Amino acid sequence: MNKTVRVALVALLCVGAAACSKKQEVKPQPAPEQAPVTAPATGPAKYTPADLDTDACLRQRVVYFDFDKDEIKPEFQQIMACHAKYLQDRPMAQIRLEGNADERGTREYNLGLGERRGNAVSSALQSNGGSASQINVISYGKEKPVCREHNEDCWSKNRRVEIVYTAK
Amino acid sequence: MKKTSRYLVLLLGILGLLFAGLASAQTSTLTGTVEGVTKSATPIVVVPFAQAGGAPLPTDIADVMRNDFNRSGKFRSLAKSEIVETPSKGSDINFATWRLLKQDYITVGRISDAGGGMLRVEYELWDVNRQQSLLAQAYTAPAGDLRGVAHQIADAIYEKITGVRGAFWTRIAYITAVGLGNNTTYSLIVADSDGYNPQVVARSRESLLSPSWSPDGRKIAYVSFESGNSAIYVQDITTGSRQLISARAKGINGAPSFSPDGSRLALALSYQGNPEIYVMDLGSRSETRLTNNLAIDTEPRWTADGQSIIFTSDRGGKPQLYQMSAGGGGAERITFQGQFNANASISYDGKQIAMVQGNGNVYRIAIMDRSLGGQVRFISPGPIDETPSFAPNASMLLYAASEGRRGVLYAVSADGLVRQRLVLADGDVREPAWGPYRQR
Numbered sequence: 001m002n003k004t005v006r007v008a009l010v011a012l013l014c015v016g017a018a019a020c021s022k023k024q025e026v027k028p029q030p031a032p033e034q035a036p037v038t039a040p041a042t043g044p045a046k047y048t049p050a051d052l053d054t055d056a057c058l059r060q061r062v063v064y065f066d067f068d069k070d071e072i073k074p075e076f077q078q079i080m081a082c083h084a085k086y087l088q089d090r091p092m093a094q095i096r097l098e099g100n101a102d103e104r105g106t107r108e109y110n111l112g113l114g115e116r117r118g119n120a121v122s123s124a125l126q127s128n129g130g131s132a133s134q135i136n137v138i139s140y141g142k143e144k145p146v147c148r149e150h151n152e153d154c155w156s157k158n159r160r161v162e163i164v165y166t167a168k
Numbered sequence: 169m170k171k172t173s174r175y176l177v178l179l180l181g182i183l184g185l186l187f188a189g190l191a192s193a194q195t196s197t198l199t200g201t202v203e204g205v206t207k208s209a210t211p212i213v214v215v216p217f218a219q220a221g222g223a224p225l226p227t228d229i230a231d232v233m234r235n236d237f238n239r240s241g242k243f244r245s246l247a248k249s250e251i252v253e254t255p256s257k258g259s260d261i262n263f264a265t266w267r268l269l270k271q272d273y274i275t276v277g278r279i280s281d282a283g284g285g286m287l288r289v290e291y292e293l294w295d296v297n298r299q300q301s302l303l304a305q306a307y308t309a310p311a312g313d314l315r316g317v318a319h320q321i322a323d324a325i326y327e328k329i330t331g332v333r334g335a336f337w338t339r340i341a342y343i344t345a346v347g348l349g350n351n352t353t354y355s356l357i358v359a360d361s362d363g364y365n366p367q368v369v370a371r372s373r374e375s376l377l378s379p380s381w382s383p384d385g386r387k388i389a390y391v392s393f394e395s396g397n398s399a400i401y402v403q404d405i406t407t408g409s410r411q412l413i414s415a416r417a418k419g420i421n422g423a424p425s426f427s428p429d430g431s432r433l434a435l436a437l438s439y440q441g442n443p444e445i446y447v448m449d450l451g452s453r454s455e456t457r458l459t460n461n462l463a464i465d466t467e468p469r470w471t472a473d474g475q476s477i478i479f480t481s482d483r484g485g486k487p488q489l490y491q492m493s494a495g496g497g498g499a500e501r502i503t504f505q506g507q508f509n510a511n512a513s514i515s516y517d518g519k520q521i522a523m524v525q526g527n528g529n530v531y532r533i534a535i536m537d538r539s540l541g542g543q544v545r546f547i548s549p550g551p552i553d554e555t556p557s558f559a560p561n562a563s564m565l566l567y568a569a570s571e572g573r574r575g576v577l578y579a580v581s582a583d584g585l586v587r588q589r590l591v592l593a594d595g596d597v598r599e600p601a602w603g604p605y606r607q608r
Binding site: 105143148 | 375377378393396397398419420422423436438442443464466467480482486487508510511524526529531551552554555570573599
């Protein structure tokens with residue numbers, strides 16, 4: 001096997017791996033206190049699907065909220081910008097925004113609150129260049145907690161919107 | 169020696185497994201002890217029913233009745249161990265004995281074979297002080313329905329003494345979540361008012377919530393996430409057949425509530441941007457939008473006359489209860505105490521509204537008495553209590569509480585003084601809904 005063939009094979013394998021990772025479930029980040037984002041959110045180079053797994057900004061897919069609030073906090077603006085850029089760079093890309101709430105309050109009210117948070121992320125992505133047609137918002141209210149303790153530390157992890165890529 | 173000890177370990181292991189099996193079998197129904205006693209509760213003795221021959225019965229009718237009475241908070245039944253005489257007919261009652269034990273009422277009864285696999289259950293209710301017969305009735309039922317007979321007798325006695333229709337012979341619906349994470353199974357379950365005879369109505373791998381009874385007790389409307397997004401279904405409890413009512417791809421399909429005549433369903437839908445209250449005519453499937461603003465409007469509940477809807481809205485900043493005409497128009501805020509008020513349950517006479525009231529991190533069940541100018545009383549301790557649901561006679565409520573990592577249900581008297589925890593052994597129990605009166 002000569003060197004060129006070998007390189008081509010490796011390249012093919014990489015593409016295969018990227019395609020396979022499409023189905024991969026996006027796990028919520030363990031804590032709301034996130035490491036500072038170092039990678040530039042915008043830049044001249046266009047994002048590719050591989051960046052979803054490697055880019056420090058794009059890998060962050062959970063936005064956390066204050067109690068009974070749906071404002072996007074300043075520390076998540078950069079995440080909004082890079083995901084919006086990805087949507088812009090990849091017009092075929094689709095995301096689902098899954099809105100969630102903590103256990104306080106009733107189930108149906110929290111469905112509304114989760115949706116409001118999903119809509120807030122949707123608006124932020126659109127104002128950064130994403131298209132409404134690429135975004136689908138769903139609310140789970142307090143039906144899908146990632147943490148089940150009855151304290152603020154746990155509640156803060158549940159008040160979130162998860163960004164799930166359904167098409168890359 | 170070594171061999172013997174090994175056999176001993178094995179034997180102990182088998183015994184342990186056996187006991188574990190027995191324990192889980194025993195706790196698989198909803199049961200719990202009654203907490204709290206009311207001083208004003210009426211003392212009543214329910215003598216064990218006499219049985220004329222035949223095989224042992226699956227149900228101790230007197231036991232079921234005693235638990236009903238105690239749970240209601242209106243009665244205090246004499247413990248079985250203190251029942252020193254066991255008359256089965258009025259003519260055999262020695263009233264001096266029961267006066268000495270400070271009992272106001274006594275129930276005696278007997279069970280006989282009615283042929284064709286049926287049993288005849290007769291009972292009498294007597295006033296101890298007046299030595300007067302108040303009730304004497306008979307029921308014919310199969311052995312498998314003796315719990316139902318016991319609840320009906322308890323209802324008749326409750327009504328005779330209090331003047332209020334009894335609600336023991338009713339059913340409740342609730343949701344269970346068993347398992348963890350992606351392996352959770354959600355079930356919509358219907359059981360007797362005391363938690364016995366649980367039956368699965370619907371099962372899903374995704375969340376189920378917000379069960380609402382049809383007024384005839386035959387159907388339940390609920391929300392299911394089984395297809396990904398929320399969707400509203402109406403399911404027939406007996407046949408299991410169900411109809412998809414609302415499954416808009418965009419937004420929430422939530423909070424169904426049957427109108428008192430059963431012809432309409434109030435809903436909360438957000439396909440037009442944010443949750444709004446709609447009323448759907450179940451015959452024509454036509455929808456009427458009742459609210460229109462940027463707030464969350466949800467959890468609609470009908471008043472008994474079908475004229476008004478009470479719902480949750482955060483149009484004023486925080487969630488509070490509002491009331492509007494079922495035909496639409498302006499809404500009036502009706503709760504002013506507490507930072508958070510939501511998920512109303514309205515008593516049959518409209519005089520009381522139960523809700524979840526949140527103050528700080530404590531969420532308790534509060535009841536607002538509308539004749540007392542909006543004053544509320546708390547009937548649960550918190551800290552994460554939700555989903556109040558009045559019994560059809562408003563004498564009791566069900567609600568969901570959180571204990572450790574799981575949810576449990578409580579039945580509580582409307583004055584908040586007597587509570588009984590209803591626990592499902594494995595998993596999380598939530599979203600109780602007390603069904604309507606049953607028709608014989």
